[in-house]
Structure formats: structure tokens, C-alpha cells
Amino acid sequence: MLTRIKDLATTLAPRLIEIRRHIHSHPELSGQEYQTAAFVAGVLSSSGLHVLEGVGKTGVIGELQGTSNKDERLLAIRTDMDALPIQERTRLDFISRAEGIMHACGHDVHTTVGLGTAMVLSQMAEELPGRVRFLFQPAEEIAQGACWMVKDGAMEDVSAILGLHVFPSIPGGSIGVRYGALTAAADDLEIIIIGESGHGARPHEAVDAIWIAAQVITTLQQAISRTQNPLRPVVLSIGQINGGRAPNVIADQVRLLGTVRSLHPETRANLPNWIEKIVANVCNSYGAKYQVHYRRGVPSVQNDYELTQLLQVAAEEAWGSDRVQVLPEPSLGAEDFSVYLEHAPGSMFRLGVGFKDKVTNHPLHHPQFEVDESAIVTGVVTLAYTAYRFFLKKVGV
Numbered sequence: 441m442l443t444r445i446k447d448l449a450t451t452l453a454p455r456l457i458e459i460r461r462h463i464h465s466h467p468e469l470s471g472q473e474y475q476t477a478a479f480v481a482g483v484l485s486s487s488g489l490h491v492l493e494g495v496g497k498t499g500v501i502g503e504l505q506g507t508s509n510k511d512e513r514l515l516a517i518r519t520d521m522d523a524l525p526i527q528e529r530t531r532l533d534f535i536s537r538a539e540g541i542m543h544a545c546g547h548d549v550h551t552t553v554g555l556g557t558a559m560v561l562s563q564m565a566e567e568l569p570g571r572v573r574f575l576f577q578p579a580e581e582i583a584q585g586a587c588w589m590v591k592d593g594a595m596e597d598v599s600a601i602l603g604l605h606v607f608p609s610i611p612g613g614s615i616g617v618r619y620g621a622l623t624a625a626a627d628d629l630e631i632i633i634i635g636e637s638g639h640g641a642r643p644h645e646a647v648d649a650i651w652i653a654a655q656v657i658t659t660l661q662q663a664i665s666r667t668q669n670p671l672r673p674v675v676l677s678i679g680q681i682n683g684g685r686a687p688n689v690i691a692d693q694v695r696l697l698g699t700v701r702s703l704h705p706e707t708r709a710n711l712p713n714w715i716e717k718i719v720a721n722v723c724n725s726y727g728a729k730y731q732v733h734y735r736r737g738v739p740s741v742q743n744d745y746e747l748t749q750l751l752q753v754a755a756e757e758a759w760g761s762d763r764v765q766v767l768p769e770p771s772l773g774a775e776d777f778s779v780y781l782e783h784a785p786g787s788m789f790r791l792g793v794g795f796k797d798k799v800t801n802h803p804l805h806h807p808q809f810e811v812d813e814s815a816i817v818t819g820v821v822t823l824a825y826t827a828y829r830f831f832l833k834k835v836g837v
């Protein structure tokens with residue numbers, strides 16, 4: 441079966457590279473993936489899949505019913521389709537034709553790998569005992585698309601879900617799997633400190649919101665190191681600060697905006713209270729009022745043990761164990777694949793797209809980000825063979 445999958449993928453490779461380049465040169469921003477979605481739907485229906493469009497606004501679902509002896513389970517495979525507001529600066533001859541928009545996060549590769557896997561599995565439907573549902577998700581970069589698709593029923597009946605993300609620091613042809621936490625929860629934080637305005641020469645008659653904001657920031661950062669479990673990372677970054685009216689006027693209000701990243705669900709659950717207590721203590725000490733708004737974003741991606749093992753074993757059989765890395769560390773980046781994991785167990789792997797002979801591989805979201813396209817076949821074979829083995833084994837029940 442593995443040889444058959446590899447042969448099918450290799451035969452499809454030129455077409456898949458063509459597809460990837462087409463998507464790359466026509467990138468669309470989050471929530472506006474109209475052309476990409478229409479293109480995806482076209483490829484899926486010509487491969488004989490049952491296609492649903494407009495799932496989660498611009499999302500597409502393709503479903504494949506295996507015809508071999510019945511397995512009631514349904515395996516979902518998720519790829520994302522959106523690009524970023526970045527002006528591409530590569531010298532590729534299929535460079536982005538959309539001004540200021542670029543597939544700098546490799547979602548063009550994800551979409552292509554999803555389509556390739558659908559094409560391969562559709563040609564072996566007689567050997568496939570269960571159902572495979574391909575989710576082509578919009579708006580991953582704004583962490584909304586997974587919610588939109590789930591709301592429209594994309595996870596109904598799903599027994600398990602697989603996903604992938606390209607990774608430039610792993611060479612093309614290799615993949616990385618990770619047991620447990622893969623990415624962090626990412627929440628938004630807004631703190632407003634309300635003091636009292638006054639003359640810059642007479643601070644004792646005012647409540648200086650800027651000075652108190654500085655205390656709040658410093659105290660929060662110090663408190664992480666003294667009051668949070670160091671084995672359960674919390675990263676709090678204030679990325680925006682606004683306040684004050686003039687150099688000689690004491691500011692009456694400061695607004696702080698930041699992001700809070702964490703890996704452990706229990707740690708995350710306590711963060712809003714923990715932050716509010718610190719802000720309250722500092723503000724109360726100096727007579728300021730405050731507001732804390734903590735908005736939950738996406739949870740941490742927690743890969744299921746058995747499904748990760750299934751991916752690892754399938755990939756090792758396909759490529760040899762030297763091309764499969766077990767990643768020792770998670771990332772504190774965020775990924776809305778975690779939203780699907782609230783409905784079914786799953787595992788997301790990292791697809792190596794780095795060039796072996798290049799000294800620097802530009803990171804994700806860089807205007808010169810490029811991928812080793814040989815990774816497309818690696819991704820397709822890994823997913824198709826893992827899907828096949830999923831139905832052989834009673835995993836993820």
C-alpha cells in the first residue's frame with residue numbers, strides 16, 4: 441500500500457507543484473479566500489469528492505467515502521488557505537500578483553498537500569474502509585476560521601483529526617512530530633490605568649498614570665518569575681502603550697495592550713485572576729483606578745499520544761527514522777487547530793520545507809520566505825499513509 445501511495449504521489453508531483461505555484465501567486469487575506477476556495481472546490485469535485493462550499497464563510501469541505509469493509513469512523517484532515525498582509529520580496533517567477541499580500545506562512549503548501557492527499561486517497565477508495573473529510577479552512581492567521589467551520593458543523597461525526605504546518609528549520613523531505621503541547625494558548629490583554637491629571641511640576645497633587653503603568657508592567661514581569669511555576673511557561677508581552685497629553689502634564693490615563701501565552705490549561709485558567717490581583721495591588725497602593733480586560737483567544741494545541749504515534753510510525757515506514765524528528769520543545773506561537781481538538785483528538789505535525797544547501801532559510805512570515813517544494817510529496821504521502829493506517833488500527837476511538 442505504501443508503494444502504491446508513493447507512486448500515486450510521485451506521478452501527481454508536477455501537477456501539485458503547478459497547483460502550489462498558482463495558489464502562491466494568487467494569495468488572499470483571511471476571510472477573503474474566494475478564488476482559492478473556488479479553485480479548491482473545483483479540484484476536489486474533479487477528483488470525485490463530495491464537496492460543500494461556504495462552510496465557515498469561505499471554507500470548503502471535501503468528503504471521501506471509502507468503499508472497502510465498513511469502518512464507522514471519520515478521519516478529518518485540516519489545511520488552511522489564507523495569506524498574510526506582507527509584500528513579497530522573493531525572486532520567484534511565480535511571485536505574488538496581489539500587491540501587499542503573500543503566502544509567507546506556507547498555507548499555499550498546506551492547501552496543496554490537502555488537495556494532493558485527497559487526490560491520492562480518491563484513487564484508492566476501494567481500499568479505504570472509512571470516511572475522510574478534508575477541511576480547507578479560511579482565516580487561520582486571525583485565529584477565527586476554525587471557529588467558523590466548527591460552528592457550521594465541520595466537526596460533526598469526526599473521530600480524529602490531523603493537520604500540518606510547514607517549518608523552515610526542518611529540511612525538506614523530513615517531518616517533525618510532537619507529543620503533547622505543540623503550540624501555546626494565546627490570549628489578549630488590555631489594562632487601563634486611570635489616575636488624575638495635574639501639572640508636571642506638582643506630582644504630589646496628581647495621580648501619575650504613566651508612572652503607575654510602569655510599575656504595573658515591571659511588577660507583572662517580576663511576578664511571573666516569582667509566582668508562576670517555572671516549568672509551566674507564561675509569556676506576557678505588552679506590545680502597545682498609549683497615554684498622556686503633553687510633556688508637562690501628568691497623564692490621567694494609560695492603556696496597555698498585550699498578548700499572554702501559556703502551555704498548560706490549568707495555568708491558563710488562573711491567569712485572568714492572577715493579572716487582575718497584581719494590577720489591583722499596584723493601583724490601590726498609589727490611588728489609581730483600573731480596568732483589566734482579559735480575552736481568551738485560541739487554546740494550546742495538545743497532540744493526542746496515540747495519533748501522534750500513528751503519524752510517527754507511518755512517517756518512519758515511509759521515509760526512514762532519520763527523516764522523522766520527535767520535537768523536544770513546543771512553540772509559544774498560536775494555531776487555531778486547537779479549536780478542532782475541543783471536539784475530537786488529533787495531532788498536528790511539522791512539515792520540513794528548509795533547503796538543505798541554503799545557509800539561511802528565512803523564517804515564517806518573512807517577505808523572502810521560500811519552501812523546498814519536494815516537501816509537498818512528503819506531506820501527501822505522510823498524510824495518505826497515516827489515514828490508511830488509521831483505519832487499519834483502532835486508534836483514536
Ligand code: NI
Pocket residue numbers: 545546547580605
Ligand atoms: Ni501558518
